[in-house]
Amino acid sequence: MIPIESQPYFVLGVILLLFTALYSELTKPAISFLFAALILVIGGVIIPKDIIDGLANESIVSIVLLILITAGFRSNFNIEGLLDSIFKNAKSYRQFLGLMMAKVAILSSFVNNTPVVVLMTPYVFEWGKKNKISPSKLLIPLSYATIFGGMITIIGTSTTLVLNGFLAKNGLVTINSLHLFYIGTSITLACIGFILLIGNRLLPSRQDLIEKFELSKREYLIEKRLSHDSELVGKTVKEGGLRNLKGVYLVEIVRNDQIISPVNPNEIIEHKDILIFAGNTDTIIDLTLSNVGIELPSNLEPSSGKNLQVVEGVISANNSLIGKTVKESNFRERYDAAVVAIHRNGERLSGKIGRIRIKAGDVLLMYVGKSFQEKVDLFKDLYIISGDLKEIKKSDNNDTLKFIGIFGIILTLLLTQYYSLFTSLLIITTVMVGMRLITLQNIKRDLDINMVIILILSLAIGQAMIKSGAGKMLAHQIVELLMPYGNIGLLIGLMLITTMLTSFITNVGAVAISFPLALGITHDLGVDGAPFFLAIAFAASAAFITPIGYQTNLIVYGPGGYNFKDFLKIGTPVTLIYLTIVVTGIILLYPQVFPV
Numbered sequence: 169m170i171p172i173e174s175q176p177y178f179v180l181g182v183i184l185l186l187f188t189a190l191y192s193e194l195t196k197p198a199i200s201f202l203f204a205a206l207i208l209v210i211g212g213v214i215i216p217k218d219i220i221d222g223l224a225n226e227s228i229v230s231i232v233l234l235i236l237i238t239a240g241f242r243s244n245f246n247i248e249g250l251l252d253s254i255f256k257n258a259k260s261y262r263q264f265l266g267l268m269m270a271k272v273a274i275l276s277s278f279v280n281n282t283p284v285v286v287l288m289t290p291y292v293f294e295w296g297k298k299n300k301i302s303p304s305k306l307l308i309p310l311s312y313a314t315i316f317g318g319m320i321t322i323i324g325t326s327t328t329l330v331l332n333g334f335l336a337k338n339g340l341v342t343i344n345s346l347h348l349f350y351i352g353t354s355i356t357l358a359c360i361g362f363i364l365l366i367g368n369r370l371l372p373s374r375q376d377l378i379e380k381f382e383l384s385k386r387e388y389l390i391e392k393r394l395s396h397d398s399e400l401v402g403k404t405v406k407e408g409g410l411r412n413l414k415g416v417y418l419v420e421i422v423r424n425d426q427i428i429s430p431v432n433p434n435e436i437i438e439h440k441d442i443l444i445f446a447g448n449t450d451t452i453i454d455l456t457l458s459n460v461g462i463e464l465p466s467n468l469e470p471s472s473g474k475n476l477q478v479v480e481g482v483i484s485a486n487n488s489l490i491g492k493t494v495k496e497s498n499f500r501e502r503y504d505a506a507v508v509a510i511h512r513n514g515e516r517l518s519g520k521i522g523r524i525r526i527k528a529g530d531v532l533l534m535y536v537g538k539s540f541q542e543k544v545d546l547f548k549d550l551y552i553i554s555g556d557l558k559e560i561k562k563s564d565n566n567d568t569l570k571f572i573g574i575f576g577i578i579l580t581l582l583l584t585q586y587y588s589l590f591t592s593l594l595i596i597t598t599v600m601v602g603m604r605l606i607t608l609q610n611i612k613r614d615l616d617i618n619m620v621i622i623l624i625l626s627l628a629i630g631q632a633m634i635k636s637g638a639g640k641m642l643a644h645q646i647v648e649l650l651m652p653y654g655n656i657g658l659l660i661g662l663m664l665i666t667t668m669l670t671s672f673i674t675n676v677g678a679v680a681i682s683f684p685l686a687l688g689i690t691h692d693l694g695v696d697g698a699p700f701f702l703a704i705a706f707a708a709s710a711a712f713i714t715p716i717g718y719q720t721n722l723i724v725y726g727p728g729g730y731n732f733k734d735f736l737k738i739g740t741p742v743t744l745i746y747l748t749i750v751v752t753g754i755i756l757l758y759p760q761v762f763p764v
Contacts, residue, residue: 186629233596276317284314302373306728308724320348331704331708367742477536639687
């Protein structure tokens with residue numbers, strides 16, 4: 169039990185450790201939050217009830233319901249066909265970029281932005297491939313546009329919903345939706361205009377990200393064994409015809425765990441030799457099906473018999489298998505797929521496939537089983553870039569009637585505002601479950617349990633900041649430091665702190681930490697807290713300079729082939745424009761707090 173007078177410093181120390189763990193990626197974010205909350209419970213700062221209360225928090229449950237509603241729409245209606253009709257007039261990069269960002273921003277103002285990015289990423293990626301435009305020129309704008317649009321309305325992002333939860337819990341007035349609309353719309357127009365006219369030049373143009381799926385596939389590595397009756401045994405490489413395979417070449421021979429490379433044409437092939445070939449996708453597939461006395465290792469044989477299905481997928485940046493070998497990862501059991509070949513852009517691979525350690529961005533050529541798509545949907549950390557896995561949904565009259573009916577209910581509830589947001593979402597979810605538009609499969613596939621855990625635990629950490637007095641202690645120091653600059657200086661300081669927090673932890677975590685700061689500051693000053701809470705809402709969503717601060721950035725990080733510098737380069741000017749508009753808007757909307 170930590171003494172009461174030491175609890176503020178203890179809480180700040182725990183938050184610093186949490187920040188370090190999240191930034192250094194020592195473990196998964198949910199685990200880091202769990203340990204932080206556990207330490208606070210052990211230290212006597214909070215009690216288990218503070219954590220359990222998060223399960224009953226209306227804002228958190230609202231986020232879950234929004235995700236399920238979006239999943240139900242995506243699973244039951246031909247959303248891809250709808251997207252094709254929306255973007256059919258986009259003939260150039262700028263046209264598509266402008267249309268995509270504008271329409272995605274509008275959609276994100278009514279639908280939680282995380283499912284929007286999940287829905288749009290494969291479509292945007294494929295559009296780039298078809299039009300010879302690198303996904304890296306499209307996917308960051310996709311993520312950013314959903315963040316801009318999400319701040320137009322209360323329901324667009326988890327940030328405003330969670331903040332409203334904090335406000336309601338402390339008996340304060342919730343966010344003014346009209347003020348949110350004014351500033352959010354201004355941000356959306358200004359930031360989309362900037363990216364469209366200037367900012368797109370700051371995006372990486374890695375054309376090889378497309379070529380590596382089309383032109384550079386000769387870098388694929390595949391492992392083959394000699395069949396039991398192979399006629400190649402005893403022959404040299406040249407005599408066996410392994411020097412003249414079309415589109416494929418022998419790069420290594422693994423013999424008794426010894427690697428022979430480069431392979432001499434006169435090297436004699438021995439029984440139990442493992443042959444490592446390199447080649448493009450088509451010729452690698454032909455080689456797996458050829459009858460030249462070599463075959464796949466038994467554990468890589470297709471699981472679907474004669475109906476062979478070959479798929480390419482990219483390892484996402486947040487895949488839990490990163491760092492493990494293919495063998496250690498139990499890849500076949502996890503995805504119902506066998507890794508036949510691996511491609512790693514810019515790096516020469518060597519040795520047995522099963523011993524290669526998986527890295528983010530690796531492209532895997534796989535034989536897949538019947539459960540593959542279901543498991544990919546469940547884990548959401550492997551992006552499919554080729555292979556006919558998706559079923560095209562054809563809308564019939566019944567589907568159309570269901571869509572119109574559900575959309576009508578949503579529109580009525582939103583416009584009339586007769587019920588609270590939580591009650592409205594509960595009504596919509598119940599109707600969709602009754603119509604079998606939301607199923608257990610949707611819940612397993614689309615609900616990110618890690619995100620829910622972080623949401624719940626971040627509320628508990630926020631409570632620790634309030635209960636321990638750590639929030640007030642920091643608030644006093646900030647007030648003293650920025651008092652000479654007036655209320656505007658305090659506003660800017662609070663926004664910068666929140667922006668830095670959201671850039672390296674999560675938007676919800678940033679709200680949980682910044683809210684008690686704002687509460688303490690406004691209490692000390694004796695001023696209306698509404699503009700400061702509104703500032704937190706916007707600053708906590710200003711997650712543009714790193715990929716780790718916001719779920720949508722993480723979703724596009726892998727498929728876009730991005731690194732931290734890419735987000736910093738485009739994110740810095742976007743953040744400056746964003747925060748400038750927020751500060752200006754708040755000053756204009758609250759002249760009594762910020763007299764000019």
